[in-house]
Amino acid sequence: MTQTANTPDSEKDPEFQEHERILSPEFLSTVQITDLLTEDVDGVQEKLRTLLNFKNLQTCLKDAILVDYYVSGFLWAKEMDFSIVQCSKFMTLLDMLLQNLKTLHMSLEDNIKWLGEVMAEIGPNHSQRIDEWTVFDVKQANAITDYLKISIFQHYKLYEFMFCCTREEIVIGTEQVIEIVNPAGGPLPGPLEEGISLDIYSKFIEPPPTSDEEMKGLDQEQGLEESQPEPDTLDMDPLVGFTMEDVKSVLAQVTDDVLRDIQTEINEKLQIQEEVFNARIEKLKKA
Structure with a gap:
């Protein structure tokens, strides 16, 4: 079957x-x-x-x-x-x-x-x-x-x-060691002014207290110094201490310098014009 x-x-x-x-x-x-x-x-x-x-x-x-x-x-x-x-x-x-x-x-x-x-x-x-x-x-x-x-x-x-393959795990970090201040009564002195006795700190380090009267006196002195006007220097003549001859000498020197520069500039321009005219005259002669 x-x-x-x-x-x-x-x-x-x-x-x-x-x-x-x-x-x-x-x-x-x-x-x-x-x-x-x-x-x-x-x-x-x-x-x-x-x-x-x-x-x-x-x-x-x-x-x-x-x-x-x-x-x-x-x-x-x-x-x-x-x-x-x-x-x-x-x-x-x-x-x-x-x-x-x-x-x-x-x-x-x-x-x-x-x-x-x-x-x-x-x-x-x-x-x-x-x-x-x-x-x-x-x-x-x-x-x-x-x-x-x-x-x-x-x-x-x-x-x-x-x-x-197993890989080494690298931990990036920085170790810091912190010293903790010992409590009072230890072998080491306390930090800063706490290591000094109260008498020495009060006598040589702590600023003495200022009375109210002294503070008022200091404020008044400071106010007087600020209220005093400064000497007015705008009214002073700038020519004080100079004679007439000194002023004439300075003016003459300045005038000579200015005229000398002008004369030099005029001479240079005249020389340039003279060269141009000479060149034109030469061209006419050749023609």
């Missing part, structure tokens, strides 16, 4: 079960992918940060690197115009490659080998392939491989160092 009922999951073809095992993990659901596709760069970064529960991007370099890893991958998939399912599988692939390095400590060669096996399952394969199993075509599979070469594989050593 031929069995026509549907085959249970436990009796499915092992190859089909292997396909389901590889395609089943979802790093981001289709709903989350649909939501991210409507966001710009900043929106994608903020939502991925929230989904990954990274809270210290400004202070934690590791969190910032991981967010950049996922954001760059998603934006690349968006530029490739992948479908929602393709974006989901590609993001899962990115996460699994990182988990192989972080959790399983795979070497670069082992991770590349694992990628080849996975791409053989979710990518095109001409031997006994059912169309519904194929997620990426040949061109897309090659583009994914090229992208992974320049992203995680090219910087594999850096990712290994980030996950597998």
